[in-house]
Amino acid sequence: MTVQADAGFLEEADAQKSNPEIDLKRFLVRLGFSVVILLVVLAVGFLLSPYAPNEPNFLDRLSPPTTNHWLGTDQLGRDVATRLLYGGVWSIGLAFLITSVGAIVGTAVGLAAGHFGRAADVTLMRVTDSFFAFPELIAAVTIAGLLGPSTTNMVLALILVGWMKFARLVRSLSVDLAHRDFVVQARLNGLPSRRILWRHILPNIGPSLVVLWTNAWSRSILSISGLSFLGFGVQPPNAEWGAMLLDGKAYMQTAPHLMIFPGLAILLTVLSINLTGDRLRDLIGSNELSAD
Amino acid sequence: MLSRSQVFTFILAFSRRLSGLLCVLFGVSLITFTMTYFAPGDKASAIAHARYPDAQGFPPEILEGIREEFSLNEPFFVQFFQWLSRFTQGDFGKSFASNTPVWDIFVANAAETFSLTATALVIGLVFAFGLSSIAVWRPGSLFDRISVALASIGAAMPNYWLGLLLILLFAAHLNWLPAYGTGSPSHLVLPALTLAFWITASQTRLLRAFFLEAKAAPYIETLRLRGVSEAEIFRRHILRHAAVPALTMIGLDIASLLEGTVVVELTFARGGIGSLLAGSVLSRDYPMILFLVLFSAVVYVFINSMIEILQEIMDPRISIWSPQEAVLPGEDR
Numbered sequence: 001m002t003v004q005a006d007a008g009f010l011e012e013a014d015a016q017k018s019n020p021e022i023d024l025k026r027f028l029v030r031l032g033f034s035v036v037i038l039l040v041v042l043a044v045g046f047l048l049s050p051y052a053p054n055e056p057n058f059l060d061r062l063s064p065p066t067t068n069h070w071l072g073t074d075q076l077g078r079d080v081a082t083r084l085l086y087g088g089v090w091s092i093g094l095a096f097l098i099t100s101v102g103a104i105v106g107t108a109v110g111l112a113a114g115h116f117g118r119a120a121d122v123t124l125m126r127v128t129d130s131f132f133a134f135p136e137l138i139a140a141v142t143i144a145g146l147l148g149p150s151t152t153n154m155v156l157a158l159i160l161v162g163w164m165k166f167a168r169l170v171r172s173l174s175v176d177l178a179h180r181d182f183v184v185q186a187r188l189n190g191l192p193s194r195r196i197l198w199r200h201i202l203p204n205i206g207p208s209l210v211v212l213w214t215n216a217w218s219r220s221i222l223s224i225s226g227l228s229f230l231g232f233g234v235q236p237p238n239a240e241w242g243a244m245l246l247d248g249k250a251y252m253q254t255a256p257h258l259m260i261f262p263g264l265a266i267l268l269t270v271l272s273i274n275l276t277g278d279r280l281r282d283l284i285g286s287n288e289l290s291a292d
Numbered sequence: 293m294l295s296r297s298q299v300f301t302f303i304l305a306f307s308r309r310l311s312g313l314l315c316v317l318f319g320v321s322l323i324t325f326t327m328t329y330f331a332p333g334d335k336a337s338a339i340a341h342a343r344y345p346d347a348q349g350f351p352p353e354i355l356e357g358i359r360e361e362f363s364l365n366e367p368f369f370v371q372f373f374q375w376l377s378r379f380t381q382g383d384f385g386k387s388f389a390s391n392t393p394v395w396d397i398f399v400a401n402a403a404e405t406f407s408l409t410a411t412a413l414v415i416g417l418v419f420a421f422g423l424s425s426i427a428v429w430r431p432g433s434l435f436d437r438i439s440v441a442l443a444s445i446g447a448a449m450p451n452y453w454l455g456l457l458l459i460l461l462f463a464a465h466l467n468w469l470p471a472y473g474t475g476s477p478s479h480l481v482l483p484a485l486t487l488a489f490w491i492t493a494s495q496t497r498l499l500r501a502f503f504l505e506a507k508a509a510p511y512i513e514t515l516r517l518r519g520v521s522e523a524e525i526f527r528r529h530i531l532r533h534a535a536v537p538a539l540t541m542i543g544l545d546i547a548s549l550l551e552g553t554v555v556v557e558l559t560f561a562r563g564g565i566g567s568l569l570a571g572s573v574l575s576r577d578y579p580m581i582l583f584l585v586l587f588s589a590v591v592y593v594f595i596n597s598m599i600e601i602l603q604e605i606m607d608p609r610i611s612i613w614s615p616q617e618a619v620l621p622g623e624d625r
Contacts, residue, residue: 135551146576225452
């Protein structure tokens, strides 16, 4: 973490001595590797665990951390560590899915608004603005609650409330790019507009999109856990970090480990994704400067 | 004096903005209504259950009567416009659950939410302002690093978990403050701190960045060479420079505070708009849901428009009325 915190202060020196574009690529590769490694660790840990996430053991209820149960057991005697690993796949994976679908929908809307003329632009952006007007969590609670609390409905609700950020960003960037020299040049050379879109507009939007996507991913983890904690998301007995917190809340005094570990897992995951996003933004920021 | 063409531009830009705002408000009500219209479950039986809580089943005639009464058999757009015209005239309907006007229930709960958000906002902003202005005094110092770390942790902190931790520490172990419920000011402390922590985190980070940016402006160095004191520079120039972006972010935070109250009110089992919404959603109290969701969206839109106008007043370089004809400093209007 200290390395990340230092990054901001060293940014100036960094930008002078190294090529930002290579840095960015190297960083993205590293980011991809770490995500893969993280998922592998979660999966292997889960497979190696001698316990099943939803298997009750009434002889060993509410046990504090011991050598058998590293993070203790819950009110049904289920192993907290196993449930955390299993729940992590839900929290992180669902957030990944929600954010990716949101990014694709938002990008499509944003590009359409930026490229299909004024009428499409005005209509699509008014629709985007209207969706944007709802505070995210309030809309998500309402949609998930009205559809009936379940994992699928929560995912649907979070996709519905999450795509607009991408639409706005993509629209403003693509309108901006459409007036840049290299795009005008490409158009004058008679390139079909679909080719311009794929070869010139999208690759230039890419980096900013990845930053926003990272940001949205971590927020999504918080939303999933929040909705599950409030009872509108992943339902018991399924392990999800927010749902585990809800379970642990009732046993706060006798077994505080039930609420401390899931919360810590959320905090650390979101923190590391955020710091990654910050570093990414710094790299892309210096990249843009050097391009001009 | 404004020339005639400038007045014309002004009116044109104003009406364009107003029409945009009306479009968004219309879109927002359409989305809200669609959400409840297509929600699964029979609305007539939801109303019947609310009316006769003791009854077990309902004969089809009663359900049909209710459908007639609430125009549930009409097509989507007829129902939508009927609802919208009543709504715009200030008739928000009656809650299914308690059969009292939605507005009365809202007003009864609004005070709770308002006192919570206002307290949190004041505490959060005071801390954020203090932390960030000390932090930028010496960028890179230990205090600066601590404030940056605190801001990062705060942004990643799930507020429901922070609430639980505070309950565990101050209510369960130390027994200083009540954990759940509403009533005395002491009930307000833990929920307000939970929300305030998040505001402090997000605002410290932003204010620090704005202050640093303002500090890096070349004219600050000039002022320093002229012998203006550091305190004077901070107060008169850096603060003012950072005010416009900071104001924008604070405005957006107020809007997100609405979201935070849902979580915090439910975590601490408090009354208020957030827990009212969650309860109404679970009991399918449609008039209440429609009102609360639309209310939150309108507040959001309203705050955003206010910010834009305030930005223009505070920063003469931004002209929201005619972006192409923005007047730069030194130019005559």
